[in-house]
Amino acid sequence: MTHPFPFSAIVGQDEMKLAMVLTAIDPSIGGVLVFGDRGTGKSTAVRALAALLPPIKVVTDCPYNSASFAQCPDPDVIKTRKLVNRPTPVIDLPLGVTEDRVVGALDIEKALTEGKKQFEPGLLARAHRGYLYIDEVNLLEDHIVDLLLDVAVSGENVVEREGLSIRHPARFVLVGSGNPEEGELRPQLLDRFGLSVEVASPTDIEDRIEVIRRRDAYENDADAFLEHWSSEDAALRKAILSGRRRLAKIRTDDAILAECAKLCVALGSDGLRGELTLLRAARALAAFRGNRIVKTSHLREIAASALRHRLRRDPLDEAGSTTRVLRAVDQVLA
C-alpha cells in the first residue's frame, strides 16, 4: 500500500479520533489506549494519524531523531549535520519483541566481528518525537509494558547493561490497542495511559454502509480517494498546528481545577494522575476548539476518556466504567 487511509475519512469513532488529535496537540497527556472489537478501525486510525501529522526536522544521520546536532546523544555516528524533513515517526512494536530491541543493546554484530563496544539504538530511539504503536497491548509481556510506560512517563531511556551506560531522550506518545476479551491489562498499567477509549463496530446501518462505501472507493481508486479527502486532512492538520500554538496561552480558572478534583474524588480514582490528565486533556481540547479558557463543557466532553480506566474495579457492579464516569459527571458538574 502506498498511502494509508486518510484520517478524516474514518467514519464515526469520534472519541478515538479526538483522543489521538489531543495527544498530537499535547503529547504530555500521555498515551492512548484503544480497546474494542476487531475490524473497528483501530490500526487504520493510528497509521492514518502518522500521515496526517506535520513532518519534523531531524539531523540526517541521527538514529535518535534529534532536532539539532547539539542534541544528538551520540555525535560520533553523525556524518552530515544537515537537517531534513521527515514524516512523524510511527513505530510498530511487534508482540514477542525482546527487551534488547526495545531499549537498545550492545551491537552484537560489531562486538563479535570487530571487537567494538557500540550501542545499537532500539525502537524507543526511533519513536522519539513520534508515536509508538502496540497492537494487542494486552498480550505483550508485562515487563516490556512496564518498561515502555516508564520511559513514556520519564521521557528518557536509561540503559545500564552489558557494560554500557547510555541515556537518550525518548519522548513519544504510546498508543496501545487490544481486545479486552483476550486478556486485560493490570490496573497499574492502565493508570499510566493518559486517555482510554472504547470502540465498537458502528451499529447504525447508515454508518456501516458509509464505512464500506469509503473503503470500497479507497481500494478501487486510492489516488482519487486521497485527493478527495486531502483538503479535510489539511484542515485538521492546520487545526492541530494552531492548537499547539494556542496551548501555552490557555487559561485555567481555579473553579475548573476544583471541578477536576471533585470529579476524581467522587469517582474514587487512585492517585493524582486522573486530575492531571483530565486537566491537560481539557486544555488541549480548548486549544483544539479555538477557545481561550477551559470550560466545564470541555471537562464534560473529555471526562470519560480521561477517567474510565482509573476506577477501582468493583466486579459485582454490573454497570460499565463509562456509565459510572458519566453518572459522576452528571452529579458533580450539574
Added chain:
Amino acid sequence: MTAPSQDWQNATLALTLLAVDPSGLAGIMLRARSGPARDRFIAALGPALSPRALKRIHPGTTDDQLFGGLDLTATLDRGEAVLTEGLFGDAPSAFLLTMAERCPPGLTARIARAMDTANGHALIALDEGIDDEAPPEALADRLAFHIDLNAVTHRDCPEIILDSDRIEIARNRLQKVSIPAEFIANVTKVGMQLGIGSLRAPNFVLRAARTLAAIQKQDIVTQANVTTAAALVFGPRATMLPEDPQQDQTESPSNEPEQDTEQGKTETVEQIPEEILLQAVAASLPKDFLDRIKDTQSARTAQGSGGSGAARKGNRRGRPKPSQRGQLGSAARIDLIATLRAAAPWQSIRKQAAYAPQRNIHIRASDIRLKKFEEKSDRLLIFAVDASGSAALARLAEAKGAVELLLAEAYARRDHVALIAFRGTKADLLLPPTRSLVQTKRRLSSLPGGGGTPLAAGLEAALLLAESTRTKGLTPTIAVLTDGRANIALDGTASRISASEDARTVARQIRARQTPALVIDTGNRPQGSLQDLARELSAPYLPLPRADAHKVSQAIEAVLE
C-alpha cells in the same frame, strides 16, 4: 451426496476468485483434516496463485525466518553483517500456514500486521483443529473465505483445473469493474442481520462480487454476482439467523432446501434485492447451523483466553539458569561472557587454520551461549459447581461472584479461572479458562440450574480440563462447590450407590495426577460423604453453609496461599 460436493464447489470457486484477486481477498481459511480433498486443494494452490511463490510456514516458524534477521554463521565467518531476507519480504507472495489453530497470539498479531501493511500477501491458513480448537479470530477475520472440507470424500473432489489465460484476463479487467451503489448498502445491511460484527466481511463480499464480474467479463457487478459472493463469504461467518418472517424454514431444517428454491422462484419478482441476498445466504447455511453457532462461540473464547496464558516457557525473565548452547533468535538473549569463554580454548587452533581471516577473536556459531531463565507458570482455578436441586441458583450466583472477585484480584498473581457446572446428567464448561473479567461477566450472565447431581461427571470434566490446561503451561487447582448428594452415575443412571462410587473413582484419578483440590460443602449440615470425597482427593474440606461470594473467595485464597 449434494452437501459435500457443494463444499468442494465452494472451495473451487474461492480458489478461482483468490487467483484473480489475491491481494484484495487476502486468502482462505481451510478447515480440513489431512486427506485426499485437502491434498488436491493444496496441489491446485501453486498453479492458481502463480506467479506468486507459495511459501509454507507453521506456528513454530521464528521471526528471523519470517521477517528477516542476522545470519549468524555467515556473519561470523565473513566478519561482516550478513542479513537474511525474511519470507515476508518485499515481493507479494502466497503463504500456506499449516496448523493455524495452534498459531500463538504473538505470531498471529505479527502475521496480521504483515498482511495489513505489506503489499498484498495472500494467506491460506490450514485449520486442522478438532472440536473446540479454532484458528485465531484475528487471522480468520482478515481472510475472505472460510471453507470446510471435512465432509468432502475423495469421490466428491474432482481435480481443480483453472484456466490460467482466463484468470490473467480477469486480473486485467478487475480494475475496470464498477459496482452499483445500492449493492454496497444491501451487502452491509445483510451482514448486520446475520450478526457479523466485523466490517471486513462486507468489504470482502464486494471484492468477491467484483472479481466474479471480472471473470464473467462484465463491466458492472450484477445481483447474481453479489448473491454468490455473499453466500460464499457471509455463510460461514453468520452468527445468527436473520429476523425474517420466513423464520420457520430454518426451524425445520429437513425441508429447508426445497422450500428455499420455491421461494427463490416465486418471490424474485416482488422482493427487494436485499431480501433475495439474505435468503441466498440463509440457504447456503449448513443444516446444523444453530448447533454450530454455539460450538464456534465457545471455541472462539477458549482460544482467546487459552492463548494468552499458555506457552510461558520464560526464556526472558524469571530466575536465571545456567546458559545453554543455542541458536541466536529474536526471542533469546546472548550470554556474552559465556560465549567468549566457550570460544577461548579454541583461539590458538582457529588462528592457525589456513583459511582463517586476520582477526583478534575467532568465534563460531557453535560457541554461542544463550541466557536461560526459569519462570513459575500461571495458576488456573477450576470451579466445579453443583447446579442441581433447589439451592442451585443461589450456589451458582455465589460461585459466579466468587469467580469475579478472584479475577479482580488475579492480576497481581497471574491466576486464571474456569467454571464447570454439573446438573441433570452431565457437566458443562460454562467458562473456559480466562483472566478476562469482561468475558466472565458476559458468559456467566445467565446460568441454568436444577435436576440431578452428577458429581462424578463434574469431577471428570474438571479433571479433563485440568489435564488439557496443564499441557498449555498452567498449574490447575480444582475447587468443588456442592451440597453433596451425588445421585447420578457417570453413565447417566440415577443410582446413589454407583454415583458416589464413580465420584470416588474420579477423585482418586485426580489425586493420582497430583492436582490440588478443595471441597466446599454448601449444605446446611456437613455431609459425611463429602468429607470422604475430600479424603479421596487428599483435599481440604470446608463446610460453608450459606456461603456468599466473599466467604468463598476468601476461603479459596487461604487454601491457595
